[in-house]
Amino acid sequence: MGTVCWISCVASSPRCSSRSPRRRRPPPSRASACRAIDLDLKGASLHDVFRLLSDVGRINVVVGDDVKGAVTLRLKRVPWDQALCTIARTRQLRVTADGNVYLVTSLATRP
Numbered sequence: 001m002g003t004v005c006w007i008s009c010v011a012s013s014p015r016c017s018s019r020s021p022r023r024r025r026p027p028p029s030r031a032s033a034c035r036a037i038d039l040d041l042k043g044a045s046l047h048d049v050f051r052l053l054s055d056v057g058r059i060n061v062v063v064g065d066d067v068k069g070a071v072t073l074r075l076k077r078v079p080w081d082q083a084l085c086t087i088a089r090t091r092q093l094r095v096t097a098d099g100n101v102y103l104v105t106s107l108a109t110r111p
Helices: 046-057 080-090
Strands: 036-045 060-063 070-079 093-098 101-106
Touching: 036 046, 036 080, 046 060, 046 070, 046 080, 070 080, 080 093
Parallel strands: 060 101
Antiparallel strands: 036 070, 093 101
16 A cells, blocks of 8 residues: 655646645745755654644644654655655555645544
């Protein structure tokens, strides 16, 4: 069974494209939405890492109770959403997006 990451990890994702979906408030600028970040973490709690990414991406993240563990990584100049998907893939997690709310759950949990 493959890993599912329902948000796009490429520059053509809706958050990074020049065509933004309709929203009640103006979307963040393209530069802030897909700003390249550097991460150098050792043994960091997954919950803390997802909280950090939510701050950087200016999104809301809900992490399921079934998500446990830690991650060690070093990423240079990657968009925050690509970092999110990369971490999800390495830890067998599913990321689903509904507007600016991202739900992170284990693949074992039904969607």
